[in-house]
Amino acid sequence: MSLQLILFILFGTISAISSVLMITRTNALISALFLILNFAGLSGLYLTLNAQFIAVTQVIVYAGAIMVLFLFVIMLLKPEHEKYFSHQPKLKIFAFFIAFIVFIQLVFMIFVSHPSQGNNANVAASVKAGTIEEIGKQLYTNYVLPFEAAGYLLLAATIGAIVLAKKKFE
């Protein structure tokens, strides 16, 4: 068994179990913690795929920034209405319907469309593509327009948030 396979099984198990635990916990804060563990597992999986930049960004952006805000909201709002939803039969049917569609989609992707066939067997090229130098070069040459557009979108969203949060301007 190669080291890569061992790491894949380890991180895969962590992310699978933590995602199941995340949706089955009733305490929203515990769910959020399992989501963070899931992100950590995913970041390990990205490392086994030679995608170092994505692995670290996963931790910095999702686990380090976005989930902190989630925790803030959960701590301050104290949501205790999860039991309310489980008593609504209409919602339950709707949830089962959505889950069934997603399940069919996953089955189709794994068993019919064979995603691994299109993989590039050239390991050296895939190692190079995952490095920060290569991603930076691509972002600032081929994809500079979408990159700048995304930057302006985020700036607009920040200004919007400030305007919404501020009660009155002098």
Added chain:
Amino acid sequence: MNILQIIIFTIVKILIVVTIILLAVTYLVYFERKISAWAQNRIGPNRVGWHGALQSFADVLKLLLKEDIVPDAANKPIHTLAPIIALFVSFTTYAVIPFGPNINVFGFSVPLVVADVNIGILYVLALTSLGVYAITLAGWSSGSKYSLLGGIRSSAQMISYEISMGFSIGGVLLLSQSLRPVEIVQAQSGWMWNAILQPVGFITFLVSAFAETNRLPFDLPEAEPELVGGYHTEYSSMKFAGFFLAEYANMFIASALIVTLYLGGWQFPYLDHFGLSNGWFAVISVITFAIKVAALLFFFIWVRWSIPRFRYDQLMNLGWKVMFPLSLLNIIWVAVLIMVFKL
């Protein structure tokens, strides 16, 4: 080197680094008390050992023997998890910081860093961003309003200062053209220290480091007069010691990181021109690194006993309206250095 040899060398390096951090932290607490006593015209600890040198060990023993009290309102698993996260983050961050040049051991060239990875700086940023959880969860799980306030304050503070910290590092990365800490150190040979080339970035990083480690003048998460004790009000015994240890370990790691990024790392200026043998070169380099870190640690303690605590709105204003624009300005300055002076 084959895989087994790499694993053995890495384990040995991990043991050495963890031992050094633990010893450094123990003596850091002692020196903090001694320096504070000196600043306030007192004597300080002087009973246990020679001039009180064993005081910290006595304190650790006392904390180990104390009763561990968990409040009824606390969420017990998370209450236990929080100090573990704090310690985990402190000890794993050090893995990528180099403390010396390559040395020859049994015919192998061994770099004096636990993990020489090409995403080293991002690894540090990722782990420090996880450090927020320890304090936030400690505050929340204690089931006390003072702890919760301390935890929330701290997360807001750490997120705010992480931004100017990240932008300050941006300037360093532009000059060294690498995210590998070893190459960042090598890019600062001679007197080409980043602290000299980009003083503004150095200052913003230094201030952010104070805020990230919750040291005075930014120790609002544990402001005693307002919050009784802050996020660790409801902690006792070894769990409290965990937070205490993590705080001092963070200080040590922040100093080591500042030395690596801005003060030339383990390099003694122009040492390679003196014609020393490899062994002496390595010894002097490691000692240089230790002296630089010790000087910064003294600075940390010195500031603590000189400057009073900021008010919360002052802290936020400084972070967002002063440090953040300054760190952006620093990036422009570095770009000018590169474009005009061809550094």
